[in-house]
Amino acid sequence: MKESANPHLKVQxxxxxxxxxxxxxxxxxLSREPATEETALKWIALAVLHGVNSNAEKISLTQQAxxxxEVKATYRTTPLPTPGQETGTRILDMVRAITHIEEDKGKTAxxxxxxxxxxxxxxKVKKEKKQEQLTLNFPGEG
Incomplete structure (x- = not known):
């Protein structure tokens, strides 16, 4: 696969x-892979694909202080596989880089x-004293 300097294009x-x-x-x-930008972008892409394939309403990744x-989807009572601490941090960083959300709270399409x-x-990204949360909201039917 060709290298892409733009993280948004790389996710696609x-x-x-x-x-x-x-x-x-x-x-x-992914939790067994090195915590790199590539691994973070791979997780984002896989979360998007899982959400689309499983008709998810949303998938949230929360990092505690x-x-x-922890990763959860709204339609499940059990958590999704975690990417691990270091990759989780990189995922949050990469989503902020792709979306240009620099404030503690923000949302965008x-x-x-x-x-x-x-x-x-x-x-949606929300950072508070004890945690930071990323939520991917998938389009609804119809």
Whole structure:
């Protein structure tokens, strides 16, 4: 795959690359990979694919002040696989870089196009004293 300096484009390329895989299975292996920007962008792409494939309403990644990272989807009572502490931090950094949300709280739309389809995610980031949370809100039906 060609290198892309733009993280937004890289997420779209990774969505194309992993579109035929099981995103949840791929996500479960990320905590064992080095915590790099590439790993963070891969997690974002896999979360998008999982959300689309599973008709999720939203997926949230929360990092506590202790560094612990938890991932949840609204339709499940059990958490999704965590990317690990270091990669979780990089995911939050990369989403802020892609969306240009620099304040403690912010939300914006993020257009993604891959495999001939396009969608608009609603991205929300909220940082408080004890935690920072990223929420990917997926488009509804109809």
């Amino acid at each position: 390329e990774l969505c194309d690359c992993y579109a035929e895989t099981d995103p949840l299975k791929e996500m479960s292996t 202790s560094g612990t990272v 993020l257009a993604l196009g891959f495999r001939g389809n396009s969608m608009e995610l609603k991205i």
